[in-house]
């Protein structure tokens with residue numbers, strides 16, 4: 001570590017001592033962008049690291065709501081507006097009991113670099129609440145969303161800050177949030193993405209994160225003359241990202257043998273084919289059931305209570321549930337069992353030990369910022385369609401998503417080979433490449449715009 005990065009990291013640690021996920025995200029970025037900081041002193045002279053690790057604005061607010069029995073509940077709402085150097089703040093809302101400021105700061109910080117990589121004009125932000133939509137009626141979720149938006153609407157707007165979904169925020173929640181925004185502001189604008197198709201949404205947005213992650217994996221495999229066809233794949237999660245990722249893997253001839261939720265994993269050695277996936281989608285999206293119900297429906301499969309999928313041998317692994325779901329030991333097990341590729345659908349699903357093991361083993365590793373950027377990229381395309389009052393076809397949006405994922409791959413690949421000394425003809429450090437490519441664009445914009 002250089003004197004500059006050591007000093008900044010120490011300050012960030014002191015100022016954010018109780019936010020381990022945020023510190024983890026900052027450490028990962030800072031440790032990989034050192035070569036560019038050393039080569040270009042302007043970043044240190046302009047205190048870019050100090051500035052880029054501090055959110056531009058953090059909003060916290062009370063969210064009161066009543067349940068169906070008339071009891072009052074109070075949750076905490078947040079929006080972290082992290083960086084607007086290259087466009088309006090953009091990033092999802094997460095509703096989950098684990099949500100706190102540190103988690104949203106890590107997600108907002110990651111989002112700054114990810115959005116930069118997409119090549120679209122979007123800054124980075126993230127928000128949400130410790131509200132748990134699980135087990136709540138539709139009416140309760142609606143009342144919560146309306147109360148949440150009653151405060152949030154003061155801070156967002158189509159040219160200011162454009163939230164989207166994340167864990168616990170899907171089409172239903174985006175609908176209630178949009179309805180309340182429209183009612184309070186008396187304007188129909190593209191203030192949220194992930195909207196339904198008949199009122200401003202984009203085709204392929206629900207699919208985009210999962211599909212994009214598979215496209216990124218395909219680009220990585222192509223550097224070794226390979227592709228996903230015939231590969232045995234393990235997937236975690238069974239929500240939005242996991243569902244469409246499994247759909248695309250099936251379409252491309254791979255065999256997916258696991259899906260999971262926060263209670264356990266289902267292992268189906270015959271593969272979760274299109275018909276079984278349709279059943280999972282109905283289970284999770286309509287009946288809001290648990291993944292363990294799969295085994296009663298599909299004999300030959302097993303339910304692994306309280307387990308993640310990483311002990312199951314696979315060629316490719318796609319973590320699509322949540323942060324830090326793969327630790328160093330899991331990464332070692334994956335590699336020992338023959339895994340050759342990890343592409344991250346979830347945000348920061350691998351901890352720092354796990355990342356180091358991937359890099360030492362020289363497998364193909366697509367970090368979240370690059371591999372799951374397809375979701376926010378199509379959100380950017382939804383904003384573009386809303387501004388023009390136009391709807392592009394499914395084929396048009398999918399072709400643009402393909403192009404964006406290819407560009408992200410090339411951008412990360414070239415920056416890795418330019419700056420990261422561990423890259424060889426057969427190995428690309430995509431962590432370094434994605435962080436450096438994302439950083440340079442935002443940092444240069446910050447310098448151009450002066451000290452703000």
Ligand code: NDP
Pocket residue numbers: 165166167168169170209237238239240241242260261262263320321322323345346347372373375376
């Ligand atoms: P969903 O809420 O649709 O699904 C989340 C899935 O992950 C569920 O199966 C859930 O299980 C599981 N999960 C959540 N928390 C945990 C936990 N602590 N341990 C184990 N499993 C857990 O969310 P998404 O699919 O939208 O998001 C998944 C990941 O992808 C997140 O990291 C998100 O930040 C990231 N992401 C999402 C994007 C999007 O477009 N939606 C874009 C880019 C990244 P359960 O039902 O038991 O809670």
